[in-house]
Amino acid sequence: MASNAIEVSRLVKKFGSFTAVNGISFKVREGEIFGLLGPNGAGKTTTISMIATILSHTSGSIELYGVDVLRAKDAARQLIGIVFQDPSLDDELTAWENLDFHARLYSVKENKRKIISDVLELVGLGDKADKQVKTFSGGMKRRLEIARGFIHKPRVLFLDEPTLGLDPQTRRNIWEYIRKLNREHRLTIILTTHYLEEADMLCDRIAIIDHGRIIRTGTPEALKTSLGGDVVRIGTDKKKKLYRLLKGRSFVKSIKESHDGLEISTEDGSRVIPVIAKVADSNNIRIDYTTMKRPSLEDVFISLTGRDIREEGADSDAQWRHFGGRK
Amino acid sequence: MTSTLDAVYTLWLREMKRFMKSRSRMVGSGGQPLIWLAIVGVGLGSAFALKVSGSIPYLAFVAPGLIGMTILFSSIFAGVSVIWDRQFGFLKEILVAPISRLSIVLGKIAGSTTIAVLTALIILVIVAVFGIIPLSYFTLQGIAAAILFMVLTSATFVAIGLIIAALINNIESFQVLINFLVMPMFFLSGALFPISAALPVWLDGLAHIDPLFYAIDGIRGSLIHFSTYPLWIDGIGTAACAVIFVGAAALLFKRIEGK
Numbered sequence: 001m002a003s004n005a006i007e008v009s010r011l012v013k014k015f016g017s018f019t020a021v022n023g024i025s026f027k028v029r030e031g032e033i034f035g036l037l038g039p040n041g042a043g044k045t046t047t048i049s050m051i052a053t054i055l056s057h058t059s060g061s062i063e064l065y066g067v068d069v070l071r072a073k074d075a076a077r078q079l080i081g082i083v084f085q086d087p088s089l090d091d092e093l094t095a096w097e098n099l100d101f102h103a104r105l106y107s108v109k110e111n112k113r114k115i116i117s118d119v120l121e122l123v124g125l126g127d128k129a130d131k132q133v134k135t136f137s138g139g140m141k142r143r144l145e146i147a148r149g150f151i152h153k154p155r156v157l158f159l160d161e162p163t164l165g166l167d168p169q170t171r172r173n174i175w176e177y178i179r180k181l182n183r184e185h186r187l188t189i190i191l192t193t194h195y196l197e198e199a200d201m202l203c204d205r206i207a208i209i210d211h212g213r214i215i216r217t218g219t220p221e222a223l224k225t226s227l228g229g230d231v232v233r234i235g236t237d238k239k240k241k242l243y244r245l246l247k248g249r250s251f252v253k254s255i256k257e258s259h260d261g262l263e264i265s266t267e268d269g270s271r272v273i274p275v276i277a278k279v280a281d282s283n284n285i286r287i288d289y290t291t292m293k294r295p296s297l298e299d300v301f302i303s304l305t306g307r308d309i310r311e312e313g314a315d316s317d318a319q320w321r322h323f324g325g326r327k
Numbered sequence: 328m329t330s331t332l333d334a335v336y337t338l339w340l341r342e343m344k345r346f347m348k349s350r351s352r353m354v355g356s357g358g359q360p361l362i363w364l365a366i367v368g369v370g371l372g373s374a375f376a377l378k379v380s381g382s383i384p385y386l387a388f389v390a391p392g393l394i395g396m397t398i399l400f401s402s403i404f405a406g407v408s409v410i411w412d413r414q415f416g417f418l419k420e421i422l423v424a425p426i427s428r429l430s431i432v433l434g435k436i437a438g439s440t441t442i443a444v445l446t447a448l449i450i451l452v453i454v455a456v457f458g459i460i461p462l463s464y465f466t467l468q469g470i471a472a473a474i475l476f477m478v479l480t481s482a483t484f485v486a487i488g489l490i491i492a493a494l495i496n497n498i499e500s501f502q503v504l505i506n507f508l509v510m511p512m513f514f515l516s517g518a519l520f521p522i523s524a525a526l527p528v529w530l531d532g533l534a535h536i537d538p539l540f541y542a543i544d545g546i547r548g549s550l551i552h553f554s555t556y557p558l559w560i561d562g563i564g565t566a567a568c569a570v571i572f573v574g575a576a577a578l579l580f581k582r583i584e585g586k
């Protein structure tokens with residue numbers, strides 16, 4: 001059985017009278033990509049900052065490979081790599097100098113040059129080593145930061161909104177690097193995101209977090225299945241007849257009429273559609289169309305919180321801050 | 328955990344690399360005092376035909392003061408520049424590393440002091456080459472003492488800059504800071520006129536609580552052998568300021584968070 005890389009229990013952070021993190025508990029297994037998913041202002045960054053030792057906590061406990069993070073800060077710091085939400089590079093220095101600085105701060109002495117050129121290669125910046133960071137695009141900076149976070153061979157890598165503000169193609173590249181690090185180095189990765197797609201694509205398990213609390217934890221599949229599976233729509237002119245034929249069948253969880261056909265909720269829509277087609281065919285019912293909708297994490301989020309993740313009032317504010325910091 | 332010495336060296340190295348890359352900073356920090364020397368020094372000196380004491384011409388008197396000014400500006404802004412590191416996020420990279428908070432303070436002081444003192448020495452060379460301070464004034468002990476004063480002064484003001492950076496978070500306060508702290512400190516330091524019993528009591532009193540006063544008096548005493556106090560008093564004053572402010576900066580940074 002894989003051991004736990006991180007155990008967070010009843011973690012609380014208060015800023016004055018405002019409770020940003022309100023009793024969060026979760027465990028992350030070694031080698032896992034674990035996602036903290038929630039809207040801006042949900043407490044994701046605050047949680048990560050406490051685990052990464054740069055923010056004090058109000059109460060609770062954090063263990064990282066058996067190290068008590070809140071007491072033995074320096075021991076914990078050697079174990080973690082972190083990519084912050086806002087860029088944290090020295091723009092005046094070159095890519096190589098930024099990585100060299102990091103290696104020195106973490107006492108990486110053996111094979112330092114090889115390690116630095118390897119991580120630069122890993123994120124596709126091998127030919128940009130001697131360029132000043134201020135000439136880099138947002139995506140290149142993020143890749144460089146991911147490379148930097150990995151130089152001292154941390155046991156856990158934290159990625160705080162790794163693709164925020166990046167274009168779709170760059171985002172896909174970054175996902176690829178993250179997967180590569182996870183696969184090839186069995187690196188435990190914790191990432192925060194408010195992109196449902198990102199959590200779905202990358203994470204082995206997800207904790208949905210809202211108003212400083214975890215409201216559900218599970219694999220993306222399990223979370224989606226908890227909603228009750230796929231929705232199949234059938235377009236037909238003889239909907240009453242088809243309704244009678246399908247009602248009560250084992251694969252049908254629920255069935256209702258729509259204006260031009262039927263809407264069926266089922267476990268696995270892709271297997272159910274041919275069955276329905278066969279039933280219709282042998283009863284001389286013409287089917288005009290079929291569509292199927294898999295529930296997305298977005299649906300899970302809406303069903304758990306009662307609102308859309310992108311509709312957050314805090315969102316625009318946090319975005320503004322984000323870009324403000326990049327000037 | 329990375330040793331304090333390694334960490335201080337790493338942070339020092341970063342300051343050096345940044346400085347080497349920034350030509351405008353080099354020209355700016357060295358050029359400003361030379362402009363002061365050329366305009367204020369020559370202007371005031373000839374307008375009033377000042378002779379500070381017996382044979383010392385005004386230019387020779389004001390040159391050590393402008394060396395002190397260079398150190399004041401260069402150091403305090405280097406300390407305050409931590410605000411930029413915070414703004415651009417780089418401070419987090421430092422705060423999350425397995426290094427002591429003390430080494431962050433000492434690293435910044437080591438780097439900025441090196442730059443400030445090197446700039447001051449370049450000005451000193453120019454002053455000597457142009458004969459503003461006659462070569463016959465220089466002694467080995469004098470130069471060594473002046474460098475010691477410069478190092479202590481620079482450490483003091485980098486620390487003051489760090490303290491300010493830890494206490495204020497916005498860059499807008501910067502201008503206020505310059506007007507109400509840095510400029511008065513400069514004018515009260517005795518850089519442009521001697522602090523002596525001839526001054527009104529309030530002015531004399533204010534000068535005596537200005538850390539830069541002891542520094543410039545010491546540098547001046549070491550270089551042109553003219554000062555308000557004997558060197559040992561200036562030495563104690565300057566060293567005490569360094570200990571107090573570096574200590575205070577170290578204490579403040581112990582509690583700094585990466586917000």
